[in-house]
Amino acid sequence: MLRRLLVQASTHHRRCLFTPRPASAYRRCSSSSSPSQMGTSTFVDRLDGPNESTPPPPTGISVDRSGLYNPPEHSHEPSSDSELVKHLKGIIKFRGGPISVAEYMEEVLTNPKAGFYINRDVFGAEGDFITSPEVSQMFGEMVGVWAMCLWEQMGQPNKVNLIELGPGRGTLMADLLRGASKFKNFTESLHIHMVECSPTLQKLQYSHLKCIDEDNSDMNVEKRTISTLSRNPVSWHATLEQVPTGLPTIIIAHEFYDALPVHQFQRAARGWCEKMVDVGEDSSFHFVLSPQPTPATLFLMKRYKWAATEEIAKLDQIEVCPRAMELTQTIAKRISSDGGGALIIDYGFNGVVSDSLQAIRKHKFVDILDNPGTADLSAYVDFASVRHSAEEVSDVSVYGPITQSQFLGSLGINFRVEALLENCTDEQAESLRTGYWRLVGDGEAPFWEGPDDQVPIGMGTRYLAMTIVNKKQGIPIPFQ
């Protein structure tokens, strides 16, 4: 069954930079930018000292410990600020100083009352961005093939925890279950766990998995929710830690890591300083540099140790994601003790990430500080850091990253698209071709004959896949 969304989706792109990114969304804070080159949120360097832009020697981290930060006076006049903006300003005011970019990002995305993900469906043509599972059913089906192959390598256990982190609309999981429905031994083994912070998206997932609540009231057993797609029990959790342990486990994280809050550091004459978000006298948000080391500096130092000197030497900015490091260790420990493996697919680099944080509203890049809570914030995933974090845990192996194109190609997406093309309408065939290109292609689709501004752009090389597996299983397909 083909989703019509494929056609609608062809003009809209997810955070994979299908459309050229406006300069204001990129280098607003680079030390070489003059104020006139900056975006609408002005970068204010409150640090004193001559020539802040002169880079220090690249080795080691030195941060000025002198000087206390003076919080600005905040206006108490009534304003038209949204609840989230008021909340952010309140934190800054009562903290007596700016907050980290990571804290800002976390509040903007997942604040329980007004976070971007919390109260609405942000996906698809009507939303803010589109993701691979929403582009084509083939994506979830291929992830299902991967999960089934891993399950075979795990010895075909008859009970497995299948955990998805950040399942969005639940489309990937629904396509995985439909695609695998003929392989009863596999599907019957699955206990599905959705790790999702958004109550609105939890409801959408419930509906896309065609869930029902079993009425066990007269049997004196716990009430269960079942997906009627394959009769698997499904449960929801706010964090991975809340998912019960003790069963062999398969974890899928598609575009979950990029939503985890990043700390941003900028090189100044006196060393690396953390970029913070403050409120100015005009009551708008802007960036400032921390005058002294922040707690996140410890994670910068950790990341420094994993990098080659020359890799860091060329950078003026570095992003670190302690939450990604911690999450990876939680995943790796679970895989180490329960067996199984995890698949992480996201856009990013196999190395230190410099300045990637971006905001997208209604399929357009916007300023990170503009009307927080109404635009998605995401950052490139540092896959090298994920690898190093996992490798600190015993009994697990890490493979990849490989490109999404290699991953889907090796799992047989070409055969799948051919099979679907054999039995479809012309309109569906066009959707299939553009969807296929988006998933595995690189750059503009060469076959496109439609309007220039709707040309499908491939994300096959921008997106990377990595796996963390229990050593017992050997190397999973297709990472050999």
Ligand SMILES: C[S@@+](CC[C@H](N)C(=O)[O-])C[C@H]1O[C@@H](n2cnc3c(N)ncnc32)[C@H](O)[C@@H]1O
């Ligand atoms: C970019 S969307 C990706 C959705 C889906 N995986 C897809 O590819 O369509 C991120 C998802 O992670 C969820 N999410 C983000 N941060 C989270 C957190 N800290 N805890 C739990 N879920 C989170 C969001 O609500 C959303 O479902």
